[in-house]
Amino acid sequence: MSGLSALSLVYIALCYGAAAVFITGLVVKFYGYAATPAPLKIPTTPAPTTVPGVIARLAGEALFFTSLFKGNKWTWAGGYLFHATLALALLRHLRYFLVPVPDIVAMAGPPGVWAGALMTLAVVYLYMRRMTVDRTRSISLFADYFALALIGLIGLTGLIMKFAIRTDVTAVKGFIMGIVTFHPVNIPPDILFLVHLPWRWF
Amino acid sequence: MAKKIETDELTGEIVTPNIEPGATAHYKPNLAAQEHNESLGFPGSKIEGWEEKAIGRMGELLSKYRSLKVYMDTCVRCGSCADKCHYFLGTGDPNNMPVARQELMRKVYRRYFTPGGKLLPGLSGAEDMTGKMLDEWFSYFHQCSQCRRCSVYCPFGIDTAEVSMAARDIMNSVGVGQKYCNEVLGKVLDVGNNLGMEKPALANTLEFLEEDVEEESGVAVRYPLDEVGAEVLLIAPSADFFSSPHIEGFTGYGKVFHEAGVSWTVSSYASEFANFGMFVGNFETMRKVAQRIVDAARELKVKRIIVGECGHAWRVGYSFWNTLTGPFDFLDPKHRTPTHICEFTLDLIKRGVIRLDKSANDDLNVTFHDSCNVARGSRMGDKPGGQFDIPRELIRSVCNNFVEMDQDTIREFTYCCGGGGGLLTDELMELRVKGAMPRAQALHEVMERNGVNTMAMICAICKAQFTKVLPSYGIGMDVVASVHQLVSNAIILGGNRGV
Amino acid sequence: MSFELNGATYETDEDGYLLNLDQWSKEVADYLAAEEDVEMTEAHWEVINFLREYYEEYKIAPMIRILTKAIGKKLGKEKGNTKYLYELYPGGPAKQACKIAGLPKPTGCV
Incomplete structure (x- = not known):
């Protein structure tokens, strides 16, 4: 661990800290739900009566946001674009976490970049919608805006690093692989990357 | 006191209003009196240190119901539900948006049950349980009819009905009960029905019905009470023994049994299908009300239980009885x-x-109002969607003229009548009238376009609510009909062939 | 809640229904009817009297058809229907007429 700069130590601590909070939080929540009884049958009907039917209904919700589609086409469009492009951009980002880079991740490279751009636009749209529709404005909390602003900032810095002020990708991958393999190394002191990275902390 | 409530003229269109903060903050049901609360095992009036007790009860409910726990955590305030509630559409009060109604509980949940809310309440949208909060709870959790329409549109399936049930249970646990529900529950547990109708009155009512039907049709149709050994125990909502058009539906049940040659009976011990235990969100109360029916079925040695036209009770029966x-x-x-x-x-x-004889209903042009708890909280028959198809098929088989209302207002998208969930009480009349707006618009449209003159339904609350509120929209109460009233009109008595 | 009439105090519930049913009298009925903007005629009294008689025996107001039939018998068949009762008592025979008759408010899904 010798030879690490103070800045690197802070970032390394935050990376592990965030991962720990994230994983612990998920486990605690899931365990909490699993351990809580559900005494009464309460699915909103009409509900499927067979197991494949239930799987299909859940999959429709998880993959296509079917209820949101019924509820509000504009929110669905913005939300779906955001989540789909985020998924693609994240897939592309696996290239920084895996050695060797799997084919599917390599293939996600070029579209992943464009997905990042679209994602950032979608976030701006969702932010604007939240602010301008009187109903959503009245129910939005600081946390709702904050999450969107943060993701927007991450998208923006990512795009700048790709298209304008390119960062040292080799050094970035070196740092991330150091974290992943529990042999942390110094963080590249690129301000854009330093801003781009913290998303996981939240 | 019977004063007319102002409404806009119907256009047939349901328009989302601009928000108007606090528009209905003053709508509140009457507080339950000490005797009503105590009859259900709740404190008689607001207890000392109620804040702490309320949070304690909330913790208990969170550990007993996975749904509540998930609902408290998962909302992202996307707003999909915001314009789906009939009370919001009718009043414009932002706290009547389902998400905002849930937030009234979620704010408190965050404050006492999440790390963020405990440490940084300001940033997390967390608030203390205060008298002001309780006031808002009492007002707005009694402006939810637990119809579940919002849950259809929620990407996470959050059901505001569950949240308001929990909120009402928490309020009852600290002695802040709602008079209408608690008084009715006291009566059903004491006398056997919501009306407080004792056995002699029930017997008199059924005898009257036998005479009336015979006078009219010449056929001696029986309306039996407490007959041990009957094949069927019929459990109807007690409004079926009292009001119109409920009684016309009940008359129809008797004719059906008569023609089927099936022996049946009403029970004076369990003369109520409605179960307001669901409205107040209290498992034990709901169980006690349901238990009377099982006890009556054993006592009368029946072979099966058939239930009458009642919305939320069908949900309780179908989904919870087991x-x-x-x-x-x-x-x-x-x-x-x-x-x-x-x-x-x-x-x-x-x-x-x-x-x-379907032509007996030829003067009627019928549409069907899906009652919310039947539509979104139950099923009927073997297939998904049977709760929509079976009543429709039944109506079509006894009527020649049937028309559907706008598709966004029927089946799982149906609007509540505006009086469900324990809100069918006079002091909330303004809310009830405004909440009926979406259904009134859709009905108006088919009345104008298709000459509809009858809206049939299978819920006692819907029937009572619509007969009271539709006149405020210039629609006569005589459009409201029971489904079995239509059956009653068309059935040919005396053709008894047996099952 | 309560109201004063001829020097006596009458306790009522939140909706103005008499709490002590023994306190009812014709004067009280007239007072309650005025509060409801109902002008009492012979026909109105027929309804009130029948409600009170029925309540006396059965501790509850009669089912709507029992009431309409009874009124039809007394006032003529063409008046034995719900429509006529609502003409007499626009607030509803069950609720408004019960209040004037000094009966408790019917509860439940009515």
């Missing part, structure tokens, strides 16, 4: 418990057991 008071292995396993009277009648019609 958990609350099952198993029903002392009944004939050939039949579903409970069986809905619509399933029963439709089956008889399909098998040609009862004969019909």
Whole structure:
């Protein structure tokens, strides 16, 4: 661990800290739900009566946001674009976490970049919608805006690093692989990357 | 006191209003008196240190119901539900947006049950349980009819009904109860029905009905009470013994049994299908009310239980009875418990057991109002969606003229009548009238376009609510009909062929 | 809640229904009717009297058809229907007429 700069130590601590909070939080929540009884049958009907039917209904919700589609086409469009492009951009980002880079991740490279751009636009749209529709404005909390602003900032810095002020990708991958393999190394002191990275902390 | 409530003229269109903060903050139901609360085992009036006790009760509920726990955590305030509630559409009060209604509880949940809310309440949208908060709870959790329409549109399936049930249970646990529900529950547990109608009155009512039907048709149709050994125990909402058009539906049940040649009986001990225990979100109360029916079924040695036209009660019967008071292995396993009277009648019609003269309903042009708790909280028959198809098929088999209302207002998208969930009380009349706006618009449209003059339904609350509020929209109360009233009109008595 | 009439105090519930049913009298009925903007005629009294008689025996107001039939018998068949009762008592025979008759408010899904 010798030879690490103070800045690197802070970032390394935050990376592990965030991962720990994230994983612990998920486990605690899931365990909490699993351990809580559900005494009464309460699915909103009409509900499927067979197991494949239930799987299909859940999959429709998880993959296509079917209820949101019924509820509000504009929110669905913005939300779906955001989540789909985020998924693609994240897939592309696996290239920084895996050695060797799997084919599917390599293939996600070029579209992943464009997905990042679209994602950032979608976030701006969702932010604007939240602010301008009187109903959503009245129910939005600081946390709702904050999450969107943060993701927007991450998208923006990512795009700048790709298209304008390119960062040292080799050094970035070196740092991330150091974290992943529990042999942390110094963080590249690129301000854009330093801003781009913290998303996981939240 | 019977004052007319101002409404806009109907256009047939449901328009989302601009928000108007605090528009209905002053709508509040009457507080339950000490005797009402205590009869249900709740404190008589607001207790000392209620804040702490309320949070304690919330913790208990969070550990007893996974749904509540998930609902408290998962909302992202996307706003999909915001314009789906009939009370929001009718009043514009932002706290009547389902998400905002839930937030009233979520704010408190965050403050006492999440790390963020404990440490940084300001940033997390967390708030203390205060007198002001309780006031808002009492007001707005009694402006939710637990119709679940919002849950259809929620990407996470969050059901505001569950949240308001929990909120009402928490309020009851600290002695802040709602008079209408608690008084009614006291009566059902004491006398056997919501009306407080004792056995002599019930017997008199059923005798009257026998005479009336015979006078009119010349056929001696029986309306039996407490007959041990009957095949069927019929459990109807007690409004069926009292009001119109409920009684016309009840008259129809009797004619169906008569023509089917099936012996049946009403019980004076369990003369109520409605179960307001669900409205107040209290498991034990709901169980006690349901238990009376099981006890009556054993006592009367019946083989099956058939239930009348009642919305939320059908939900309780279909979805909860088995958990609350099952198993029903002392009944004939050939039949579903409970069986809905619509399933029963439709089956008889399909098998040609009862004969019909559809032309008896030719002066009627009928539409069907899906009652919310039947539509979104239950099923009927074997197939998903049976709760929509079976009543429709039944109506079509007894009427020649049937028209659907706008598709965004029927089946799982149906709007509540505006009086469900324990809000069918006079002091909330303004809310009830405004909440009926979406249904009134859709009805108005088919009245204008298709000449509809009858709206049939299978819920006692819907029937009572619409007969009271539609006149405020210039629609006569005589459009409201029971589904079995239509059956009653069309059935040919005296053709009894037996099952 | 309560109201004063001829020097006596009458306790009522939140909706103005008499709490002590023994306190009812014709004067009280007239007072309650005025509060409801109902002008009492012979026909109105027929309804009130029948409600009170029925309540006396059965501790509850009669089912709507029992009431309409009874009124039809007394006032003529063409008046034995719900529509006529609502003409007499626009607030509803069950609720408004019960209040004037000094009966408790019917509860439940009515």
